Amino acid sequence: MSQSDSAVEQTKHAALGLTDEQVLEMYKIMVTARRYDERCLLLQRAGKIKFHVSGIGQEAAQVGAAFALDREQDYYLPYYRDYALVLSVGMTLRELMLCLFSKVDDPNSGGRQMPGHFGSKRLRIVTGSSPVTTQVPHAVGFALAAKMKKKDFVTFVTFGDGSSNQGDFHEGANMAGVHKLPVIFMCENNQYAISVPLHKQVGGRIADRAIGYGFPGVSVDGNDVLEVYRVMKEARARAAKGEGPTLIETVMYRLSPHSTSDEDLAYRTKEEVDANRDKDGIPKFKQYLIDCGIWNEELDAEMMKDIKAALDDATSFGEKAPFPEPEDILYHVYAGDDEGRGGH
Numbered sequence: 001m002s003q004s005d006s007a008v009e010q011t012k013h014a015a016l017g018l019t020d021e022q023v024l025e026m027y028k029i030m031v032t033a034r035r036y037d038e039r040c041l042l043l044q045r046a047g048k049i050k051f052h053v054s055g056i057g058q059e060a061a062q063v064g065a066a067f068a069l070d071r072e073q074d075y076y077l078p079y080y081r082d083y084a085l086v087l088s089v090g091m092t093l094r095e096l097m098l099c100l101f102s103k104v105d106d107p108n109s110g111g112r113q114m115p116g117h118f119g120s121k122r123l124r125i126v127t128g129s130s131p132v133t134t135q136v137p138h139a140v141g142f143a144l145a146a147k148m149k150k151k152d153f154v155t156f157v158t159f160g161d162g163s164s165n166q167g168d169f170h171e172g173a174n175m176a177g178v179h180k181l182p183v184i185f186m187c188e189n190n191q192y193a194i195s196v197p198l199h200k201q202v203g204g205r206i207a208d209r210a211i212g213y214g215f216p217g218v219s220v221d222g223n224d225v226l227e228v229y230r231v232m233k234e235a236r237a238r239a240a241k242g243e244g245p246t247l248i249e250t251v252m253y254r255l256s257p258h259s260t261s262d263e264d265l266a267y268r269t270k271e272e273v274d275a276n277r278d279k280d281g282i283p284k285f286k287q288y289l290i291d292c293g294i295w296n297e298e299l300d301a302e303m304m305k306d307i308k309a310a311l312d313d314a315t316s317f318g319e320k321a322p323f324p325e326p327e328d329i330l331y332h333v334y335a336g337d338d339e340g341r342g343g344h
Contacts, residue, residue: 012226013226018067020292023289024295026063028307029063029088030059030225030281030282031282031307032084032307033059033083033087034056034059035307036083036087037054037056037083037256040052040100041054041256043100043315045260049101051114051115051260052100052115052116053081053114054260055081055083055256057190057252057281058082058254059281059282060252060285061252061281062082062083062188063084063088064227065228065229065232068229068232068236069089069154069156069232070153071089073152074154075124075125075139076157077128077136077138077155077157078118078125078128079128079159082158086120089123090120091107091118092314093311094314094317095107095120097314098318098321099113100318101318103323103324104325107122108127110324110328110331111323112324117129132159132160132163132166133163133166136157136169136185137168137175138157139155140155140172140175140181143155143182143239143245144175146181147180147182155182155183156184156186157184158188159186159187161189161193161198162193163193164202164206173185173210173213173247176213176245177214177215177244180242182239182244182245183245184232184239184248185248187207187249187250189222190254192258194258195262195266197268205217206219206247206249210247215244215245215247216235216246217249218247218249219248219249220249221250224281224284226288228248228250232248234246253276255273255276286300
């Protein structure tokens with residue numbers, strides 16, 4: 001890269017309207033999500049939790065998208081790898097750990113659901129379900145409500161490449177296209193639907209599917225947090241102006257196994273995984289910030305200490321928190337039963 005090219009690259013975030021403070025916050029959230037993910041894997045291996053679904057390698061796209069949205073009014077329908085997304089919109093490490101340990105004060109489900117099934121009325125995170133892709137038609141429904149009630153919010157929904165083949169995606173996209181609804185679909189294309197590689201499940205580009213439903217589809221490098229931010233900001237502006245939905249395909253690679261129940265080397269090689277580590281968005285963004293002169297290794301080391309301390313606190317908090325009582329399973333079954341323990 002020439003000196004002039006380097007200078008242009010170093011001012012990219014300013015050209016996008018982002019301050020130095022904002023991009024540093026983006027970086028911190030990306031790293032926090034990564035360290036949280038790694039802590040979860042250690043806790044599962046130690047037998048302290050039963051299950052974890054990892055999002056390692058997908059943090060850049062999630063943070064870039066979240067920062068381009070209106071975090072005061074938009075609605076989010078994440079899928080189960082979106083730790084960086086929910087941290088970006090206000091969920092705390094303590095709240096994530098309450099969910100991980102299935103404790104009664106878990107804000108997502110009161111300890112009823114597996115980790116990664118997010119939900120928060122306070123943060124406008126719409127409760128997710130275990131069958132994949134069901135969040136897509138739900139997002140379209142929220143967007144329809146926004147249009148009918150003349151509200152200014154936009155809905156944002158994420159899903160994996162495997163989910164893009166489900167009927168829920170196609171039905172949701174069709175309705176959103178017909179009614180020009182304010183919804184943004186983001187496919188986190190991490191190259192695998194559990195053990196099935198992309199080339200065995202998709203015959204073309206996922207982004208091109210939008211054409212059939214009458215709205216734009218964009219494919220973007222999911223490891224480039226600023227490029228995802230740029231594309232997402234344009235999509236939100238379209239939705240807010242009544243121009244309808246956008247499908248954004250963020251191309252990335254799932255560096256971790258599908259879940260802690262998965263043996264990923266049964267269907268891919270260690271060499272393939274290692275080759276994709278070079279594309280990881282976190283070290284790339286760190287180097288960008290250093291090149292901009294707003295970050296250095298000393299600041300990075302200090303941040304890592306702070307993140308570890310916050311994780312240690314959240315882990316201890318989640319581990320010591322009370323479990324639901326057996327009778328708590330009856331809450332949220334009948335009308336008027338949401339005042340007792342486990343009511344969220």
